[in-house]
Amino acid sequence: MAAVDLTTHPGHLARRLQQAHYLLWNTMVSEEITSPQFAVLNALVDEPGLDQRTVGERVGLDRSTIAEVISRLSRRGLLDKVRDQQDGRRFLLCLTDDGMRTHRKLIVRTARMNQVFLAPLSADEQTVFFDLIQRVADAAEGLRNPGEPLTVHR
Numbered sequence: 001m002a003a004v005d006l007t008t009h010p011g012h013l014a015r016r017l018q019q020a021h022y023l024l025w026n027t028m029v030s031e032e033i034t035s036p037q038f039a040v041l042n043a044l045v046d047e048p049g050l051d052q053r054t055v056g057e058r059v060g061l062d063r064s065t066i067a068e069v070i071s072r073l074s075r076r077g078l079l080d081k082v083r084d085q086q087d088g089r090r091f092l093l094c095l096t097d098d099g100m101r102t103h104r105k106l107i108v109r110t111a112r113m114n115q116v117f118l119a120p121l122s123a124d125e126q127t128v129f130f131d132l133i134q135r136v137a138d139a140a141e142g143l144r145n146p147g148e149p150l151t152v153h154r
Contacts (some may be wrong), residue, residue, distance in 0.1 A: 010136070021117060028113040029106060032076075036061055038110065040069050041095060041103045044079065049092045051084070060141065078102055 006012040025035050033041075039059040044050065050058070056066030070093065073079045078099035081091040095103065118126050 024113050024117055028116065029109040033102065033106060034069075036065070036069050037073055038103075038106050040066070040073060041078065041099055041106070044093055044095050045100070045103050048094045049082075051090050051092055055093060060137075073099070 021035070029035075029038070036059065039061075040055055043055050043058045047058070052066055052070055053063070055070070056063060059066075061069065070079070070081075074081060076098075077096055080094050080096055082094060084090040084092050118129075121129055
């Protein structure tokens with residue numbers, strides 16, 4: 001039996017891409033704040049006062065992962081949990097002043113990192129790349145959420 005060509009396996013390529021992103025993130029952006037943590041900070045800058053479930057949906061993290069990310073950011077003093085006045089079982093999330101400062105600092109670094117990460121592609125290729133990976137990611141989320149319709153583009 002012959003070995004398969006892993007360059008035709010999207011999962012293999014996605015893992016390599018994620019490894020490269022992780023390395024760049026740690027060297028160019030932050031060793032303390034992870035990419036998913038930055039995504040949560042970013043979501044709360046855009047929409048302060050979201051609950052944990054909604055933040056997880058906005059950034060594509062499952063329930064257990066978002067709970068851990070929120071816990072770490074809270075322990076670092078980057079976000080506050082405030083009990084919802086309308087529903088006492090729910091907590092709303094807001095960035096602290098430190099969280100806002102951290103977000104501002106990381107925005108500049110992520111922009112630089114993205115330039116390095118995407119440097120092999122022309123501007124037009126970057127547009128196509130984002131379109132393609134967004135479509136694949138959206139379809140994959142449809143597989144993860146069986147109640148939602150799965151759209152396949154050809």
